[in-house]
Amino acid sequence: MDHISGGTDRTGAPAAEPAPTGATRPARPRGGRRFAALVVCLGLVVLLLLVSLGTGARGVPLDTVGRVLLHDDGSPEAIIVRQLRLPRTALAVTVGAALALAGVVMQAITRNPLAEPGIVGVNSGASFAVVTAIAAFHVTSVSGYIWFAFAGAVLAALLVYALTSGATRSNHHTRLVLAGAALSASLGACTGILTMFDSSAFDSYRFWVVGSLENRGTEALTAAVPFVLVGIVVALVLGPSLNALALGDEAGAALGLRVPWVRAAGFVSIMLLCGAATAAAGPIGFVGLVVPHVLRLLLGPDLRWLLAFALPGGAILLLVSDIAGRVIAPPGEIEVGIVTAFIGAPALLWLVVRRREVTA
Template structure:
């Protein structure tokens, strides 16, 4: 029989135990390091958002120092600066945060469903549907205010997304992604042509429509934020609930189905989340295109 090798000289510990902290035999846990970096990145992003919010409240036709912005936020002293920050710029900034979060979350869900890193909300015809509905509201119903646009824009965005989903619902798994892109592009082109025809022959509709179509946050007060917030909250809850399912879907439709995932239901719920988030954001701030490419 062969003799067992002698233990190495030294402190009597196993060689691998000297490379790890904790009790003997403990193995390194890379997941803890990843979670730590993830938490640090999240805290850094939140701090950046807070800084940008303060800058947004201070920037405008009348510049306000950040110290003054913080003071009037904590205490309303009735000064002109407090009126500007609290009544004029706060609704605009809050709407910007909500719209940005909604578009970002919708983009994540869209990229998870299509497995395309450049996928964006406009790919399902949301912008084109909202624009066409706004033109119809101006030309046929003589709606001129932003508060009236928001409901027509939301309805148009949701209907356009439903049409795209209907056109792609019968596709096989291997052709679903291609048909989604083609259906969205075809619907956007068709609705864009209809919008152009209406604005070409109706100068009143064109004059009102051109200020909405560029996408802006001016003159969007608390009414636009109040109207969009419930839909954004509902879409956010659906998207967060779909997180584990989207992770499984990222492995592929076949793998996800093998893991017990109901792919059709996950896609339908993801589309519902996208419709709510994109429809509300587009209705409140106007169409914002190529978000995925910018990111």
């Protein structure tokens, strides 16, 4: 596994990494330029919000979008924008920001740049809970099984954490990966058995498992937002502590860091962010893996900035994916989980190849 390297200054921020011999790294923005870049990212999110509200089977001009947002005149455009597309767009921002932020935290506490939120069993736990709700309790609506999905995600994450709580510092990261993989495989097998013997459960489950923002409604958004907000606060507060943890458990403890508490708090933020996002939109891959990679390439290893940029970064990726899914195959659309896979897989391959070239 690759580890985040570099020392820290007195503020807890990792020192700049020296450029490897024979390779050049892109210049990374510092100080005021990083803040300006963050403002630009937030502005891009706002622009994509407006584009998302105007994009679909029936296009709405941007000036009309702005007008009906400020004043509901009861026109067909106002109904489309305010009642149909606004909740969907807000959910895209919420889910994208949550998954990207969880990815940064996950890679920080495992010190593995290839780690992603699904490694703690969140996706498999939510999937199994949804299938159980459909098969055993005949729940078929999104509003009905969102709470089952969140409960399954939380319970799976807690079980993985319990299995790794007794591990030593030297093998904690390996044990976390193995426990998450084993639990995901077990729950995936159970999910497959249920869907194989219950065709109605499979018919309902297959529309959720691909990851989609369509027809989620405001209930999914309102149910997810409180948990996401708490997870965001916890993750941002942990920024300086995660910088120290990136040096290693022993070095962090020498700096006065309470390593088990920091790791537990990071795990709680991942559980809240991923659990709520997966429950609301279904399993959506690559957001929590690709966004932290790109941000680390552009900004360096300082986790305080990575956490801040992950919020608009994840929102941008999911908004672009959702918009693309609506314009690729009109008048129908492609689910956002499929689009993120098409975007994320080549991007991840490029990042892996580039990382190999730089470190060679």
